[in-house]
Amino acid sequence: MAAGEEEEDHHQSPLLRSSDKPEEPLKRTGSAWSAVAHIITGVIGAGVLSLAWSVAQLGWILGPLLIIVFAGITLVSTSLLCDCYRYPDPERGPSRVRSYMDAVKLHLGEKIHKVCGVVVQESLYGNGIAYTVTAASSIRAIQKSNCYHKEGHQAACTYGDNFYMLLFGLIQIVMSQIPDFHNMKWLSVVAAIMSFSYSFIGFALGLAKVIGNGKIMGSITGVPAANVADKLWLAFQALGDIAFAYPYSIIVIEIQDTLKSPPPENQTMKKASMTAIFVTTFFYLCCGCFGYAAFGNDTPGNLLTGFGFYEPYWLIDFANACIVLHLVGGYQIYCQPVFAFVERWLTKKYPNSSFVNNFYTFKLPLLPGFQWNLLRLCFRTAYVISTTALAMLFPYFNQVLGLLGALNFWPLAIYFPVEMYFVQKKIGAWTRKWIVLRIFSFVCFLVTVMGFIGSLEGLISAKLS
Numbered sequence: 001m002a003a004g005e006e007e008e009d010h011h012q013s014p015l016l017r018s019s020d021k022p023e024e025p026l027k028r029t030g031s032a033w034s035a036v037a038h039i040i041t042g043v044i045g046a047g048v049l050s051l052a053w054s055v056a057q058l059g060w061i062l063g064p065l066l067i068i069v070f071a072g073i074t075l076v077s078t079s080l081l082c083d084c085y086r087y088p089d090p091e092r093g094p095s096r097v098r099s100y101m102d103a104v105k106l107h108l109g110e111k112i113h114k115v116c117g118v119v120v121q122e123s124l125y126g127n128g129i130a131y132t133v134t135a136a137s138s139i140r141a142i143q144k145s146n147c148y149h150k151e152g153h154q155a156a157c158t159y160g161d162n163f164y165m166l167l168f169g170l171i172q173i174v175m176s177q178i179p180d181f182h183n184m185k186w187l188s189v190v191a192a193i194m195s196f197s198y199s200f201i202g203f204a205l206g207l208a209k210v211i212g213n214g215k216i217m218g219s220i221t222g223v224p225a226a227n228v229a230d231k232l233w234l235a236f237q238a239l240g241d242i243a244f245a246y247p248y249s250i251i252v253i254e255i256q257d258t259l260k261s262p263p264p265e266n267q268t269m270k271k272a273s274m275t276a277i278f279v280t281t282f283f284y285l286c287c288g289c290f291g292y293a294a295f296g297n298d299t300p301g302n303l304l305t306g307f308g309f310y311e312p313y314w315l316i317d318f319a320n321a322c323i324v325l326h327l328v329g330g331y332q333i334y335c336q337p338v339f340a341f342v343e344r345w346l347t348k349k350y351p352n353s354s355f356v357n358n359f360y361t362f363k364l365p366l367l368p369g370f371q372w373n374l375l376r377l378c379f380r381t382a383y384v385i386s387t388t389a390l391a392m393l394f395p396y397f398n399q400v401l402g403l404l405g406a407l408n409f410w411p412l413a414i415y416f417p418v419e420m421y422f423v424q425k426k427i428g429a430w431t432r433k434w435i436v437l438r439i440f441s442f443v444c445f446l447v448t449v450m451g452f453i454g455s456l457e458g459l460i461s462a463k464l465s
Contacts, residue, residue, distance in 0.1 A: 030258035035272035036279075037192075038255045039248060043280050044195045045330065047245030047405070049134075049202065049302045049323075050398050051284055052291020054238035056299035059222035063292065064285055066239065070246045071281040073444060077413045078273040080421040081252045082266040090424065091264035098257050100250050100416075107420040119411045120250065121341070125387065126404040127334040130244075132172075132391035133400050134302075135327040136164035138320040141305035145320070149313040161395045169388030172331055176339070176380040177372060191333070194326035199287060201319040202303045206290030209309070217296025224297070233461075236454020237402045243451055244405025245284065247413035301398040335387075339380055346375060399459040406451030414444040 055063030084103045086093035097103040101120065105113035140159045147157035210216060225231035256269045291303045300306020304319050350356045356375045394400060418441045421427070427434050 028258055028260050030255075030260060032259075032268050032272045032275070035255050035259060035269060036276045038251070038258075039273065039276035040192070040280060042248045042251050042255075043246065043276070044199055044283065045245075045326070047241065047401060048195075048199050048284060048287050049304055050241040050401055051245060051288035052202075052206070052295070052299050052303045053301045053306075053398055054241045055288040055292040056218065056223050056295070056297070057234045057238040059220050060218055060292075061220055062235075063222065063238075064289055066242055067284050067288060068281065070242050071277050071284075074246045074248070074413065075273060075277050076440070077247065077249055077417050078252055078277075079270055080417040081249055082256060082269045082273070084417070084420045084424050085253055085256045085265055085269075087424065090266050096257070097253060100253050100412075103253055103420055104416055107423040108416070112416075112419075116411075116416055119408065121338060123250070123404070123408045123412060124334045124338050126407070128331055128384075128387040129391050129394075130400050130404055131327045131331045131334070132165055132168055132388055133161075133395055133397055135168045135324050135331075136161045136391070136395065137302060137305045137397055138323040138327075139164040139167070141320045142317050145310070145313045145316045148310050153310050162392050165388055165392050165395070168328075169384055171328060172335075172384045172388075173381050175328070175332055176335065176384055177376065178332075191326050191329050194322040198304060198319040198322040198326070199283060201315060201322075203283070203286045203290060205309050205315070206287065206294045206303070209294035210290055213294065216293045218292045219296075223299070233454045233457045236450040237398065237458045238454075239447060240402025240404075240406035240409075240451030240455040241398055242405070243409040243447070244401045246280075247409060249413040249417060305397075335380075335383065338383070339376075342379060343375060394459060394463065396459060396462045399455050399462055402451060402455030403459060406448050406455055409451070410441075410445050410448035414441050 051067070055067075057063075058066060081100075081103070083090035084107060085096055087095040087097070087106060095106075097106055101113065101116060104116045108116075140161060143159050144157045147155060151157065223234070225234060252269070252273075255272075256265050259265045259268050261268075287303065292299050304316065304323065309316055346356050354374075357373075359371045359373045362372055391400075418437050421437070422434065425433075427437075
């Protein structure tokens with residue numbers, strides 16, 4: 001039996017599944033180019049909007065350099081994970097794993113698997129909060145853009161966030177009742193088109209403003225602060241924002257599982273990762289650097305909602321509408337795995353409970369019947385309410401993204417991949433490769449700590465101010 005393979009279960013997320021039951025062989029037809037497309041879709045998202053602000057805090061040398069450094073770290077991390085897909089040999093091993101969680105369980109054991117599960121769940125939950133904050137700010141930006149166009153750029157045009165967060169939460173409560181929404185392929189296609197659209201618009205508007213200004217704004221040291229401590233906090237927070245924008249380690253093995261063989265899947269995946277990271281890094285540098293070059297010390301925290309750009313207002317509206325559409329679907333992609341995990345666990349724990357297991361049919365004229373369940377209705381609604389409430393409590397785009405990026409960067413992108421690689425390659429303690437990877441892991445841990453401290457300080461300061 002191939003370790004890590006499991007019974008096909010349409011209720012189970014590929015990110016969280018972990019079982020030892022055999023399944024029917026899958027026909028894998030993916031190529032390097034399909035893998036590149038999946039990676040870019042998974043990586044380019046709301047995080048790109050904060051990169052101009054991050055570059056502004058770090059300056060013209062450190063800002064672009066750290067974007068490139070994080071690209072290199074992501075490439076190393078991905079390369080280590082690619083070799084953990086087959087077992088025991090990374091190219092010819094008879095056993096293959098189907099998900100990140102399966103890989104952790106196979107290589108590191110049940111205890112570490114449970115710890116990893118907690119980190120993954122926290123990551124998914126945190127993304128729901130970040131998406132709520134971002135979607136609300138984009139809806140508000142559409143209102144402000146139209147107001148500025150009608151009333152002039154000096155108009156007050158003040159709108160709160162809470163109403164838009166509640167609106168987004170209500171939409172998600174309804175959409176969360178749809179079972180297996182994350183399996184709809186069209187959702188990823190729409191999300192990819194939307195993310196490319198608003199990212200390209202942000203880059204193009206920045207470039208146009210630089211040309212209009214006739215000069216490049218900014219400085220080597222970045223935005224000045226009142227004192228050294230404040231400058232350090234902002235620089236650390238910028239680290240967290242960049243960390244949020246990059247790693248995609250949680251989906252590497254799922255993408256690799258779609259690839260045909262020969263050639264060996266790990267070789268194809270490494271080539272695809274290199275291509276995708278090159279494209280993504282180029283895009284990130286363009287958005288981050290042109291945004292900073294356009295606004296200098298006044299670079300907004302969110303390139304499309306901070307109102308560095310006023311015209312053409314219809315293009316600003318379109319870009320923010322793309323963000324909202326992307327995040328409506330993106331929220332479901334991140335929360336459905338949590339729903340599947342919790343509901344499957346409760347079903348096994350309470351097999352005789354009517355609240356957990358009984359389904360009812362809701363029928364509207366001219367529409368097919370809809371299956372609903374009391375557990376699904378209550379738990380999913382409570383989940384969405386909790387993410388909305390936390391977003392309303394901490395509606396701070398850069399700080400929330402930085403905190404989540406720092407919190408998840410080291411464990412998911414560095415620690416688990418490095419530890420699995422040690423087991424896979426049977427690397428002994430105190431060998432040269434062991435020492436190098438331990439240093440690599442420790443340095444990345446320090447980056448996570450700095451990003452976490454800076455973002456947490458920013459979050460507390462923003463809340464108290």
